[in-house]
Amino acid sequence: MMKALRWLGSLALAIAVAAPAFADVDARIGGTVRDQSNAFVAGAKVSIRNERTGEQRAAVTNEQGYFLIGALKPSSYTIKAEQTGFAPIEYTSMTLAVGQELTLDFELKPAGLQEAVTVVGSAPVLDLSSARIGVNVSTREVDGLPVNGRQMSQLLLQAPGSLNSGTGTWQDIRFSGRAVEQNVIRYDGIEGSAIIDAAPGNLNGEIATPFKLQASLENVQEFRVESSSYAAEYGTGTGGQVSVVTKSGSNMVHGSAFEYVRSDKFDAPNYFDTAAGLPKSALEQNQYGGSIGGPVARDRAFFFGSYEAYRLDAGLNFVEATPSDAAWARAVPQIAALRPGFLAPGAVILAGKSSNPDFEIAQLQGTQQVREHALSARVDVKINNMWSTYVRVFHDQGTNDQPEGVTGRSVHITDNPTNAVWNLQGLLSDNTTNEFKLGYNAAPTQIEGRAPTINGVDFSRIVLNLSGSVANTGIAGQGASSGIGIPGGLVRANSATNGHAQPYDPYSLTFADTVSRVDGNHYVKAGGEVRLIRMATDRIGGTTYTFANVTSFLANQAQSVQYLGDVSEPSVFNGGATGQRHIRQNYLVGYAQDELRVRPNVTLNYGVRYDYYTPLREQDNLIVKFNIDTGAIDPNTTPLYTSRKGNLQPRISATVSPDRKTVVRGGFGMFVGPGQTEDQIQPVESDRISSTLSNSAFPIDAQLLRSNFVNNPNNRSYQPRAYANEYTIPERIYQYTASVQREIGMSMVATAALRRQPGAQLVPPQRRQPNHAGRHESESRDRRVRHP
Template sequence: MIPRLALRFVVALFCVSVATATAQETTGTILGTVTDASGGVLPGVTISVKHLETSQVRSVATDSGGRYRVQALLVGRYEITAQLPGFQNLVRSGVVLTVAMEAVVNITMRIGNVSENVTVDGAAPLVETTTSTVSNIVNRQQLEALPLNGRSFEQLALLQPGVTTMPFVSGNITGGMTKEVVMAGSRWATTLFLLDGTEMNEGRNAGSASGNILGVESVREFRVLTQNFNAEYGRASGGIVSAVTRSGSNRFDGAVYEFFRNDRLDAPNFFDIGRPPPFTRNQFGAASGGPVVRDRTFYFANVEGLRQRLGETNVAIVPAAHVHNGLLIDPARPGQFIQVAMTPTAKQFLDTFYALPNAGDVTTADGSRTDAGRLVTNPNQTINDTYMTVKLDQVLSGAHKFFVRYTHDNSEQLDHLTIPVTATSGTITKHLLTIEDSLILSPRLLNTFRFGFNRDHASNAAVDQISVPDSLKFVPGRHIGNLRISGFTDLGEDGSLPRFVLNNIFDVSDDLSYSAGSHAFKTGVTVKRYRSDTLFSRRSNGRYDFTSLPNFLIGRARRLDATLPTADAERRWQQWLIGVYVQDDVRLGSRVRLNAGLRYEPYTKPDELDGKMSILLDPLGSTFTIGEFLHDNPSLANVQPRVGLAWDVFGDGRTSVRTAFGVFMNPILPSVYQVDGTRVPPFFQSATLDNPPFPNAYELVYLNNSQALTLSRDVTRLDPHLRTPAYNRWHLTIDREILRTMKISIGHSGNRGYHLMRQYEGNTVVPTILAEGTSFFPPNSPVRNPAFGSMLSVANDVTSNYHAMNLSLVRPMSAGLQFQAAYTLSKHTDLGSGTLGAMLLTQGAGTGLVSSDPDNLERDRGLSAWDRRHNFVFNAVFELPFGQDRRVALGRIANQLFGGWNVNTIVTLSSGVPLNIVIGTFDNLRNRDSRTPGRPDLAPGASSNPIIGDGRDPNHYFDPKAFLLPPAGFYGNLGRNTLISPGSAVVDLGVTKRERIRSISSGFTAELRLEAFNVLNRANFGQPGRAIFNSDGSYQPSAGVITSTSTPSRQVQLGLRLAW
């Protein structure tokens, strides 16, 4: 039953007499002013706009000020006719309308006979003069022509200024597998993906198990809204990617296509040994659209498939060959070894799980050997992905139309860990349904109703790749656990498997729009129901931590972390969200437009349908409140005002100044709390055991309750007074049309985030404050709450600041050339960049995500984990001028050789992102905070960003000796996120030849494609090892060592597309 709050808002909506354009728009608007030759306005002019693809015609009359506005128009090409007795009829062609666009088409009529037609050809102005929203369109030509690695359309969102991605955050089955898109300084989890106005996000992005959002052939175009969108857009405080599905037209068209890649065409990865590992990829599909009933009913359908078998290049830091014999290098005698009394269990682990290095030793900066080597393996990754979309458009009358679109995607992946004794299998099944009904109630009043449904089922499990003896399993009857040895690559999965998420989002919205004189009023309501069934295990296979290699060899473990057998990790979450808004776009004279809006977006408190929900209200207590999650509802004050101005400086539509300010909130929905909200007693129990026997402590203590050792029970605690995360956002942008075919933009954008999420260890030792104000953690001091071990806590008191200069130059297709260049110079600082619960869904790199000092949050103020100082992106589509239908005609044979060629490219140049240097995996502060090891001291005179040379040596990216181990019990003086990772430079290039085959039909074309990704084959390195010390104070062998690349080596793709 819909809660009373939702019902009241629905009733209130229909009591409103004025209203709005479609929320999360999928259509566009044509508007303008009609004048005579002297500049006088002309009322009563009949304006007819014709959609050339479907022959739909809409007609309105200009008002007393000569103004007209035709809204809720399908995207596409239009012809505009103006008629008034005593004046010549004027026909304006060449107007192309894109999604959420307001095309200003001003018309000048001349006195004459009504039977005389004056035809004018010309597109709408390039400069935006009616809205303060900063957005950019990705059109169908870019979708078809630009080289896309994986043919995932969201990659083109990265072409826009202020849009980037997290380079070291790989996707995860239960949180979305695509790249994490960061827009205008917002957190990546705040980006919203829409398809025909329906939410696509399944966790934090919209990807399938293949890591792609398939359907390039299905998408007509999409708009990327990066800054200060109007009040009709909710649910997201970051940016929005709003895509529109293609529709059928009055002519039948279609295509079949195949894209092929294999290892014979590719360059080896920088870390490959010899030739590239085996690789094949096939992407194929077919699309068709056309009329069912001419001018009335249209269909479009597309089916795609992806099949991939990839030999991955994994580089692991493993014990050197001499370690298998119990030998360690003697630091006091170069070239000599020390014999260690290695336990039989350690010997069995080494021989069973760790292959000998095959890619050389790991050395120090001065070339000395260490006890580590590199192991390169090429396990086979398997991906299968099948995608389908079907859309039906129905024109009921000139004033009434609707469409239905259904999308299905089924994908699966088998991927291997860096040490390939374990693999992970994952599946994602997605269903997306949108039904939209649009009814023109009068020439000034429009109603749009939409129903959306988003269902995705994602599951993830561990798969052993070798036979594991029961004696080596940490938890009897389960997979190999996670083994962490300081300075070496982890063995086994991180213990969070198995897990699954079954999300269902029901979305009902109704929107009205009313135009009167200089006002365009908007109002609407949306009601969403979120249902999320989840399983989020934690350390279900157990995890052992060793603070050094010698300690591992002698069996001296630091800690065992595991879930108790009674833990219940399944939950059924439910929540409702209601959004109500009002928007008024006002013309203040002929040159200025005021955009003012207000959005109210409350949501219900989280509910677990089986009552398995609890919270520890008092962090010093031990009593859990059952059936409660948040103590109060943080959303009841979620009022979001937004205001902006757009100024047509000279009144000619060629120069504009736009500015805006607004409040944008990101609701606390299941994807935020479904991990951390699960791991709370009494329904979920996990514990740590200090100094445990190895490897059978779980059986001795967790199962048999041995009294010889004592468990420290862990708890996750969410602040019962969480507030809705929010951003205050603003911008100032100047646009200028140049040379009639290009637009240049320069602007400043910024935001201040507040109530942002963070995680911290809440059960540390209380420090002693020394005379000079320094915090000191005495040995053997009690923790704050002796009833628990670790108390991983979630709060949202983080603030952030972002400032950027954005430059862009855009040329729409003209004379065979289309390009866009975008450069962003930015700085982003914060007190923390997320939570581990959030990063679990995306396998993050963990760059300073958890607060280091629970008593002094300012200690962590520094660069955000996704600060990119410089980001430049260029893309172009260039049609060579030779051949049929082009500027330079050729003979038949010459045309076959030289005609129909295109050259297309994407160039991306980005600086690196900040990384957090940590001491190691041991507890130097004696405060039990093993999840967030402290930062070291900075050596006197050393740089906090000690990159060696040009940073192009992956064996020694930075100098670990720039950092010192602080005295035990003291914080280090190094700041957070001071090391900058390697930047990246990627050039993707495509060459295509399109040939019209008239022997089949005049509209039949064949297109051959040759595409090279990272055509210059530059090795863009991944992040280096950031843990510096072993527990004995020696430097870890992996410190400063890079073992991966952030982008693939050169990959070549062949494609064939037949279209009609």
């Protein structure tokens, strides 16, 4: 044990002085070699060969007959054990999955009794390496399981502790009761989030993505999901940890081509559409593409490339209330001019369906159009027998256009993520390996609301909200309520405001390195990561008019009018600064861990991890930091929140296998996460003109309001979003787990697990908005809010 602790200390010090370190896709092959009398065979040579690429590694058993070969790529391997005086044994076609420790026991027989034995093996079902709870999703499952839209996120539901809280997209999958914002996904060890949110493809932290190919299944070889109790090498989030291994070339040329089609031509008519005399909802969904990989030079260099396209034309049916002719007859002139904006061309009035004479029920059948193209390329090179490298990049380009209601408003979305990695891996000695990664992850998105200009009114920069709903008779016996149509081109900007457009252009750079060493019965790993997060963003605002009811609307008596300027406009608070805002944040991570094989059936895994997340900031301090305790704006050099530095996270677990078909596990660990960027960015987005007026009317004089905002700082009706002063990161949980796993035959496993996870700093930042009377109003986004 002391020897292992010295290794942990020395490796951790080496990381602190030299390069940062990290790895996520490490797989291992280990086991014991015995003779016929069940005695350990020391000094036996165990060699392995990657059957896809020809790469070879070897190890020698220790005095207890134990061997371990780490830092292996997921692949199919041939494994051979041999010793002088004994007949060799060879296992072929042994599949090694991402993050897996494959345990094999060899029984050597004297050379004179038998010739060499070759066995086509199957991997053990049970994992003895740690108390982690998770699942490997193999190449066969990735290729064969039916998934609507070929969206990888739906395969995550195979992991124990997973939960689909919505439609099965990235932002709907939770693990062990943790928030989706605390999940972590990595492609070949490089983070693959949307940066503004943990879910790939998420749009400004609020809107679910309509896109499917941020991680095209055509690029995915396999992946592993860690639900809980993972080792110190995993972190930067307290939720699930998803490690994806992308496809690479091999010594054989291989490829694929596919097309999947869904069409309304294959659908039966919907009963309710038929009863209403409507045609079937339109649906044309096509996904097609292919991939090819193979050798550039046999056993030395390989290539892989893929392309996938996703095309969707889907019918959307809207049924909403709109003011009737009788209501419009009472409208004042300013409001009467807005009438064309309440009913889009192509929308129809459903005569006699409204129970309220001031409203009619309108229906619009529109079409959502999605176009997406995903490309990937990878090149692997074996430099020599000690070192290898690869470069991998994939890029997705998507556009979405869809109507938003009977008024004709629509939303246009673009999402163009890119993820790339350069990896260098090699042997520092016979039992020590090093792996370095340089990664790039970018997730530029834009959401833009669209609406026409009618009677001189630009609807794209306004929204008209009439409160309430209207009962409609519908089909006999199927009565329901319809919401009131909302004209205007503003869309959801964040949890508190609307806006015309929200461009985000974030990226992260990752520098990571991992050192691993086999020393007797110890497998020691130490590593670290430096992640630089950068983001340019803007907020294009607009005006939201809210009316208490239709009578107030027709009389032009607005309950409230919220005016939001653009962040890129000259700043009232920061010396007239203009342009996009530029966000900066850094992650610093280090860990050390040891996997000790106490006995062939007993494993102890212990380690410690350290995470520090610098407070998010704007590079030129262009912020508005409103202090909810004093009611004043703090200096723009004030940190946005507190980020603790003492974030050591001990983790320990034990695994015992009383027989070959049963594993008992238990563990404890502390886990931290950085919180959600969309929450933390609010003071940056508050650097603009923002004013809410009561008892106003349409249209407001925007220039007069802006002039008053600039010249009358004590009467601005300003509503910045703000944190509670005690808001602190990282979020932190403590996790205790115990589980029993039993192999029940036919490669099936039954698992029973108990998990407890108290937490701290899990309450989101409280945001208070001062109103014109000097009071403070709190808001939250479907989360608990703590009031001081």
